Amino acid sequence: MSPLLIRAPTRTVRSRTVDSTRWAGYRPRSDDIIIGTYPKCGTTWVQHIVAMLIFRSPAPRDIVQISPWLDMGRSGEQTLEAVEAQTHRRFLKTHLPLDALPLYQGVKFIHVARDGRDAAMSWHNHLFHYTPAFRERLDQASQSDPKSDSHSPPVPESPAAFFAHWVTGGGSLGNPDESFFQVESTYWAARDEPDMLLVHYNDLKADLGGEMRRIATYLGIEISETLWPALIDAAGFEAMKAQGDLLLPIAQQVWDRGSSRFFHGGTNGRWREVFSPYDLARYDHLASTRFTPDLAHWVAHGRLSA
Numbered sequence: 001m002s003p004l005l006i007r008a009p010t011r012t013v014r015s016r017t018v019d020s021t022r023w024a025g026y027r028p029r030s031d032d033i034i035i036g037t038y039p040k041c042g043t044t045w046v047q048h049i050v051a052m053l054i055f056r057s058p059a060p061r062d063i064v065q066i067s068p069w070l071d072m073g074r075s076g077e078q079t080l081e082a083v084e085a086q087t088h089r090r091f092l093k094t095h096l097p098l099d100a101l102p103l104y105q106g107v108k109f110i111h112v113a114r115d116g117r118d119a120a121m122s123w124h125n126h127l128f129h130y131t132p133a134f135r136e137r138l139d140q141a142s143q144s145d146p147k148s149d150s151h152s153p154p155v156p157e158s159p160a161a162f163f164a165h166w167v168t169g170g171g172s173l174g175n176p177d178e179s180f181f182q183v184e185s186t187y188w189a190a191r192d193e194p195d196m197l198l199v200h201y202n203d204l205k206a207d208l209g210g211e212m213r214r215i216a217t218y219l220g221i222e223i224s225e226t227l228w229p230a231l232i233d234a235a236g237f238e239a240m241k242a243q244g245d246l247l248l249p250i251a252q253q254v255w256d257r258g259s260s261r262f263f264h265g266g267t268n269g270r271w272r273e274v275f276s277p278y279d280l281a282r283y284d285h286l287a288s289t290r291f292t293p294d295l296a297h298w299v300a301h302g303r304l305s306a
Helices: 020-025 043-055 080-085 116-128 132-143 161-164 179-186 200-205 207-220 228-234 238-244 277-290 293-301
Strands: 004-009 034-035 091-094 108-113 195-202
Touching: 004 195, 034 043, 034 132, 043 108, 043 200, 043 207, 043 228, 043 238, 091 238, 108 179, 108 207, 116 161, 116 277, 161 277, 179 195, 179 238, 179 277, 179 293, 195 200, 195 207, 207 228, 228 238, 277 293
Parallel strands: 034 091, 034 108, 108 195
Antiparallel strands: none
8 A cells, every 4th residue: 555645746846957747656665765965965875874774784786776866857767667666675866855745654754964065065076077978968868858958057167166156046956946945945844754854964974873873763774783883884985985886887977087086075164265255155145044043053064063
């Protein structure tokens, strides 16, 4: 028996990057997990953690195949058929704001957040270093998509120039409705729901083992004490970077340095000496007007700092 629909999407979000209408064909299972994030906030990190918890093993698995991105807008690689064929406990990825997704009773959400300035810095590295072949592939897909322009918008070489555009909403996912501030606000509003867990990038860095145990408890997954050290070690940044080609085999086709480009630095605060004071002031203004004080503090610092 399918889980009960609690709330249908309240709006449709379609852009070059995402297409919320893909969820119309989603058939939920009662133990499904949805990992919802703004890009570059620790999505792959938490997907890897959840994979290790579900399979009770530190062995690296192809994240793209095992945790499909259902709303990816310009590709059919992650199909509903592939999701339906999975026999393990499913954990899907989305970059949509929560109000563009259907909510079902018992289907659990994990939202991962990060300071927007850190996310923008990492997002620039992600987009700017696509291979020429992958950019051409995106352009070809756009040419056949009536909602997109014929070519991918250029990504400036300067992270500062990228951030100047990003902070207005234009450098988000190609649609102001998917801005960082919109995405974070929708998940924060549901923070007290029983099927919502908020996780922060800073907290993962500060207490990886503690946050992994917190996720396992939320998902109802029991892990033996003898296994925990191996899982925690395998979730560390250096371990993931060393196994990047196994976690993301597709990376060689997408980025100029393959998985080592994707697992770039894993650090925070690099924006401090890069972004202009004017644009940082614009970010602060948006954070103070679009976020409640509690949300602004959590996004900037995480749970453990409080």
